[in-house]
Each structure stands twice: as C-alpha cells, then as structure tokens.
Amino acid sequence: xxxxxxxxxxxxxxFGGQFVAETAxxxxxxxxxxxxxxxxxxxxxxELGHYLHTYSGRPTPxxxxxxxxxxxxxxxxxxxxxxxxxxxxxxxxxxxxxxxLAKRMGxxxxxxxxGAGQHGVATATAASLLGLECTVYMGEEDMxxxxxxxxxxxxxxxxxxxxxxxxxxxxxxxxxxxxxWVAKVEDTFYLIGSAxxxxxxxxxxxxxxxxxxxxxxxxxxxxxxxxxxxxxxxxGGGSNAIGMFAAFLTDEEVRLHGVEAAGSxxxxxxxxxxxxxxxxxxxxxxxxxxxxDQNGLVSPAHSISAGLDYxxxxxxxxxxxxxxxxxxxxxxxxxxxxxLVELCQTEGILPALESAHxxxxxxxxxxxxxxxxxxxxxxxxxxxxxxxxxxxxxxxxSI
Amino acid sequence: xxxxELRLRSGKQLIPFLMAxxxxxxxxxxxxxxxxxxxxxxxxxxxxxxxxxxxGPAIQLAAERSLRKKTYxxxxxxxxxxxxxxxxxxxxxxxxxxxxxxxxxxxxxxxxAHQSGFEGIIVPDLPYEESLAxxxxxxxxxxxxxxxxxxxSGARMEKIVEGASGFIYCVSSVGTTGVRTTFNxxxxxxxxxxxxxxxxxxxxxxxxxxxxHVRYFHQHADSVIVGSAFVQQxxxxxxxxxxxxxxxxxxxxxxxFVRTLKSK
Numbered sequence: 001x002x003x004x005x006x007x008x009x010x011x012x013x014x015f016g017g018q019f020v021a022e023t024a025x026x027x028x029x030x031x032x033x034x035x036x037x038x039x040x041x042x043x044x045x046x047e048l049g050h051y052l053h054t055y056s057g058r059p060t061p062x063x064x065x066x067x068x069x070x071x072x073x074x075x076x077x078x079x080x081x082x083x084x085x086x087x088x089x090x091x092x093x094x095x096x097x098x099x100x101l102a103k104r105m106g107x108x109x110x111x112x113x114x115g116a117g118q119h120g121v122a123t124a125t126a127a128s129l130l131g132l133e134c135t136v137y138m139g140e141e142d143m144x145x146x147x148x149x150x151x152x153x154x155x156x157x158x159x160x161x162x163x164x165x166x167x168x169x170x171x172x173x174x175x176x177x178x179x180x181w182v183a184k185v186e187d188t189f190y191l192i193g194s195a196x197x198x199x200x201x202x203x204x205x206x207x208x209x210x211x212x213x214x215x216x217x218x219x220x221x222x223x224x225x226x227x228x229x230x231x232x233x234x235x236g237g238g239s240n241a242i243g244m245f246a247a248f249l250t251d252e253e254v255r256l257h258g259v260e261a262a263g264s265x266x267x268x269x270x271x272x273x274x275x276x277x278x279x280x281x282x283x284x285x286x287x288x289x290x291x292x293d294q295n296g297l298v299s300p301a302h303s304i305s306a307g308l309d310y311x312x313x314x315x316x317x318x319x320x321x322x323x324x325x326x327x328x329x330x331x332x333x334x335x336x337x338x339x340l341v342e343l344c345q346t347e348g349i350l351p352a353l354e355s356a357h358x359x360x361x362x363x364x365x366x367x368x369x370x371x372x373x374x375x376x377x378x379x380x381x382x383x384x385x386x387x388x389x390x391x392x393x394x395x396x397x398s399i
Numbered sequence: 400x401x402x403x404e405l406r407l408r409s410g411k412q413l414i415p416f417l418m419a420x421x422x423x424x425x426x427x428x429x430x431x432x433x434x435x436x437x438x439x440x441x442x443x444x445x446x447x448x449x450x451x452x453x454x455g456p457a458i459q460l461a462a463e464r465s466l467r468k469k470t471y472x473x474x475x476x477x478x479x480x481x482x483x484x485x486x487x488x489x490x491x492x493x494x495x496x497x498x499x500x501x502x503x504x505x506x507x508x509x510x511x512a513h514q515s516g517f518e519g520i521i522v523p524d525l526p527y528e529e530s531l532a533x534x535x536x537x538x539x540x541x542x543x544x545x546x547x548x549x550x551x552s553g554a555r556m557e558k559i560v561e562g563a564s565g566f567i568y569c570v571s572s573v574g575t576t577g578v579r580t581t582f583n584x585x586x587x588x589x590x591x592x593x594x595x596x597x598x599x600x601x602x603x604x605x606x607x608x609x610x611x612h613v614r615y616f617h618q619h620a621d622s623v624i625v626g627s628a629f630v631q632q633x634x635x636x637x638x639x640x641x642x643x644x645x646x647x648x649x650x651x652x653x654x655x656f657v658r659t660l661k662s663k
Binding site: 165290 | 449575
C-alpha cells in the first residue's frame, strides 16, 4: 500500500480513508477545512461548551453503583451517566457539535441517517435549537418498528424520509443520506451520528464525544484518587466508546474494553459483532471491519438493541483492535437483558439496551477483580425508549 | 494505446452501461452482442453491490434484481470469458464498487479481469487518492482505470487526469446516477476545461437519457455514457427478454433505442 500524505492524514493504521465518489470529495474537503478552522477557534469551542453546559446539562455525573458492586462482590463499578444528557443519550454531544459547525459553515439544512431514531431525535433537537432545517433518512423497516421516534422527530420539526432500498434499515439510510448530501452540499450539512464514514467524520465525532472521558477521567480521580483498572463501553458504530476511551488511551495501565452485540450468539448469523466476527472491508466511505459474505456483499446485522444493529464499526476501533490497545468482546441479547434488569433493581437506573451490553460485560469483569479495584462503564443512554421492546421480550407480563 | 481510447479517438460515440445479470447473465451476453453490432465505443458491465452509494434509484434497483439472481463478481468475470468465446471483441469495462474487488484481492482481480478480456475498470467509490495501488497494478496489464471528474473537482482535476488512460469519465452534474431532464449550462465550461487538460478522450455520464442530450454533449465531449436510461429500457422489456421465444423481440426494441440515441 502506498503511503502518501493523503493516506497518513485520513487513516488509523490501514483503516479509515475516503472511499467515496469523486462528487463527494469536494464536500469532504470543505468539511475538513471547516472543522479544522472551527476547533482551532476559541470562540467556537466556548460556544459549544456553553450549549453542552446550559442546554444538555453537562458535566454528566459519575455515579458509584454501590449496591450493584456489593452484590457482585468484586470491583467498584462507576457509571458515567450519559443517560442524563438532554434527549437521553451521548448522541447530543456530537449533534450539537456538528450542528454548530454546520451553522458556522453557512449551511441552512441538516440531514442525518438514523436507525432506531435516537440520532435522528438528537439531530432534530439541535436543528430546532439552532434554527436549521432538518431531514432525517430512515429505513422503512425501522420506521415501522420505531413509530414513536418518527413522531418525535416530526414533533421537533424534522422531516423523516423513508428509505426503501436494500435491507430498508440503518445501512441503507446511511447510503441515502450520503447520496443526498452529495447532491445538495451547497446548503446542506450531513450530520453523521457515529464515529464512522469517510475522513474526517471518525476524527470529528471522536473530538465531539471525547468530553465523556475528559470528564470521567477527572471525576474518577477526584472521587477515588486514582485511575480505573478498566474502562468499558458498548460499540455499535462506536461513538460513545471512542469518546469514553479517548482520554484514557495514553494511560497504559488502564485496560479498555469495547462491547459489541452478540445478538442470538456469535455462533449464529444473528449478531452485530463486526470486530469479533467481521473482516476488513469497505463500507460507507471507510475501510474497517464489516460483516460481509465472501463476495464482498454486506450482511445484515442483528441485535435486540437498534443502536448496535450496524454491520460496520468506526475505523479507529478497527485500528485499536489490531494494535491490541482495546479488547473487544460481545454480549448476547439475553445477557444484556439480565444486566438491564439487575441495574434497574439494584440502582434504580434503567439503561438503554445498548448500554446494557456494557453493563453486562462490566459485571463479568468486576467479578474477576478485587473490591479495592475500580472500573468505569459508560452508561451511554437511558432505556425509556426501549420499554416497549423490553416488555415484549419479557412476554408482556411481569418480571 | 488502450483500445478503448483508440475507439473513442476514431469517433465511436456511445458507451452503454449494463447491470450484469439483470434480468439474467444469458441476456446480458446477448445484449453485449447487440451493442457490438451497433458499434458502440465500449460497454460498461456493472457488478451488483449491496450498498451502491453513487447510484440513483434505477441502477440501485437493477443491482437488487441482479443480486436476487446471485450474480457475483466471479460470474461477471466469467461473462467476459463467455463473450470472448462467442467471438465478441467490443471493449468491456468492469464497473464495480471497491469492496467486492477488495475481497477478491486487487492483484488477482486485475489478473483475472485481463484474462476475461476486460480492458477498463471503473470503481465509483475509489477517488484518485485511494486508487493509486489499483492503477499501478492495472497499468501493468494494460487495463485502463477510468477516473471520474466532477464539476466540483476544481483543483483536483489536473492530478486526476494526469497519466490517465482510456478516457476521462466526466460527471455531468453533482448527485448520483439517474435520468435528468435538464443540465446546468455551466457544464459546458466544465467539459471544455477537462478537454483542455486531459491527455485522453473525454466522455460524459450521469443523467443522459434522450437523443437531445446525446447531441448536446457530443458538441463538448468525445462520447456519452448512458446508464440509468438504458437499464430502465431493459427493465421495461425484461418480460420479453426472459422468455426464449420473445427474447429477440426485446433485443430489437433495445437495438432501436440505441439507434435512436445515435441518430444525428
């Protein structure tokens, strides 16, 4: 592989890059220039900080899960409470950042892709706050499964466009948003919801999400006087995870764990574990690990959690897997459900199904550690949106 | 000199696009034969992909239809061999998104594509900066990696066209492939600029569906690429093409479409 300047600038190791149509290169170059200009400008950084503080409620707390930790009898589990953000998840950190950037670049319209609707809601929220038009692309299948979120986006003033191509889910919504962006780049900004896509998106999303670990690192030092032994986050596209890992990457003694969705199990075809079971490939403008067949066609992903239900993963995670800096594991639907119930009943916190994967793995890790040790889990979102799904999985009845 | 370039230089003015396997590979082979008889410059043969981000609805749907028939890259390469076996020699251009090629392995792909008689390759999601490795491999087999330039390419244009072989694929307007009724008048300035800097012939694609478009673009380019419109014509007669007894009827209707496009 030839390593020119472009290669070095757009890659994490061999992963990342800009695998897009020539028609999109102008849009990416303009975005990269706008992004670099903005983050070097103290006024932009201050404005973003202002919204995160006065609008989204940051900093989010770091909660010691005392009863859960005691019940397990291992390490002390701390929860980084991204669920307490406005709109209920970490997604707003990135949506606010990119929406402010869009406005700064003179764009009048936001477009976004969404799977379950959480990123769509966050984007619609930021658009409403900043007075921008918003169109959200969503697969027809997902729209049928998530009617409430479709309504919620519309309530926020966004237009939801049904995508009927391919598998009619998140990956196809992403394809459509990419197509629409390229055609309308003059006045339109594509607000990608995860640490995926062509350069500079993975780098930019990490920048907007690293506030999670910048806060968490400081909070754990203040509250316990030391760094955690382990840091754990769930991985779909990988935005909360990269945000949770960023400040700890150079703390070599801190073990980092990414948790993918094993769905019905890694030995079945129904999972979304791109890093655990996928292979390197090219999707959505990036080289990363993807779920695919031997002909290079992208396979559908499966998870109880819509936010993890994606057949690719951010390219920096692919790189962190190959270097061994982060260990990636997978948790099944059933394990996530059990952890969700356990957290509800020991701490009074209903986590999102996505975050429940991280909790489930944290419980496994905590069991192997001593009570003096400390671990931090990113509780990326709250589970109110999942109550219907949880109830259905439990058979509609009592616990 | 690459044979595709030679044919464009000798005045052949039409490059149709076929989605391999739509409605089936046997029909695709018959269509290649018809297009050779109609003396097109070259034929783009599309490899269907699950996530065609540069394509509009017509080619997306054609890819979905072809994938339902389980048409894969290896089958498209085999199609090239079958065309050779039938004595066809119109230049074929492999059109594929990068992931199927990457999984096949670039080295093996270029070797096999050469064996199958492909003389050009277009990878819509491999912009210049990402295409250098593939370009180097392809050149050693005399296969032209056809680069795309867009009205928004700006300062990128010169490096893209430098050292190009085959022809330059000029995108008529931003957005995806798909039929358009009108074009921005500034496209003329863009095409004149590409022509000025390009060492090889230029062809225009995206949105060309009518004879008026073809006539208009021939004033500013050496050739035109007709993709979505041709794919839609094929879909419209696919009920004829899939039945052996009516296939020739379907093919002559498509032949008529090609002749109309070429009429002066």
